[in-house]
Amino acid sequence: MGTTQLESVPEPKYWHLKTVLSDALDSEFAVGEILPNERELAARFGVARATLRQALEQLELEGRLQRRRGVGTTVAPPRMGVAVADAEHAWPGTAADAWQPVDSTEEAPPAALARLLGTEPGQVVHVVRRARKTRGQPVAAELLYVPADSVPGLAPLDAPAGPSRARAVLRELQQLRLEGQERAVELGSARADDAKQLDRLPGAPVLLVTTRYFADGRTAAVAVATYRADTCRLTFGESDGAGVRLLAG
Template sequence: MGTTQLETAPEPKYWHLKTVLSEALDSEFAVGEILPNERELAARFGVARATLRQALEQLELEGRLQRRRGVGTTVAPPRVGVAVDPARHTWPGAPGDDWQPVDAVESSEVPAAVARLLELTPGERVHIVHRSRVTHGQPVAAEQLYVPVRTVPDAAVTGTDAPARARAVLRALQQRELEGQDRAVELGSARADDARELDRLPGAPVLVVTTRYFTDGRTAAVALSTYRADTCRLTFGDNESEAGVPVLAG
């Protein structure tokens, strides 16, 4: 393959290398193809392996590469467009919602940030509904939906198995009048549970969408949805043909 020396550039060396590697991915490699090992790549581009790793990590973050256990680093397919709010004025679980309920538990232990958003009092109990989302046969997101018992009383939650309890919480939630919702998107790192469900390594880059649902003038529920940053392109609007806002599109 020969050796390609990088020209002196004002930007960090790994960033210039990332650009060169990206061009090589477009011209020399097919989707799913395994890249040469780090030693070979570092020799080809005349850089230290630490510089190469920085460039590879950036390309993984941008969705150009995938690192898979037991396989190596492969060229990633184009990102899948995932609509974040196809049903903007409905509760979770309403018709058209393609999330699948997995389980539901009741607890007084919730993340501090969620407790603040819900304005929980110490010891106040919350239904935690776990849901998953699959697109084109691959897991793309995991969600924890937090619903205070004051919003959905215990009596409304029935079911002999975990998915049934989750569906019961969602049905009870849909009986309330939804006054509005808002969303925020930020880059994060996969927690162990989310990484396992999404077939990623712990600490892998993810996109976290926080959604607040309002009724009776206060926050009635909060959803933390964790999307794979390497395979997802989040879209906003009823469909991808609208002028939405793609997040980290590759």
């Protein structure tokens, strides 16, 4: 990497530095290569480390860089496509579903989720944890909140824990006639448990995809899927019948 004069540039220094670094990533670095440390980069470009960190954080958000525990900052691989939505009238856990069940517990959802579900604050619901990988890499983690009255036939002692219990909740949920879905996407920060599953640092940028499933004129379940925002891009519209699609890597 060469040096550049930033003092006379009218745009923010970190933004111009981001552009310079991005060009260097294309011409001088290979996928997976580790960047020099912050002290060396800041000295080379004649900027404060705070300015450098802003530029690196922006490149990470755009999916150009990855920060990994015990490794450092590396050049990110190209993005891979992952569909956000199943068919419009399909419950989680159907044959075409790419998610893998991890566990199922019974706990009270956060207040915002309780409002979406129409349950009383503090009321316990089933929480199904699922994970998704692409090419062996974790790309998303999901929490599916299911009120007890949506799965009335679920035996309390049937598959008490683990993936078997999660599959049992999903099978029972599929007995309802799905009337529709409502989906919202927003930018967020990875919580500690999500970050661990996604191999990211806590607080890393993520995309939160919240899906409400409707049956019998009410909200039957709510899923909150956390996708790695550093390697994701969204496209909207019909694509092979999948509707909204998320590209992740």
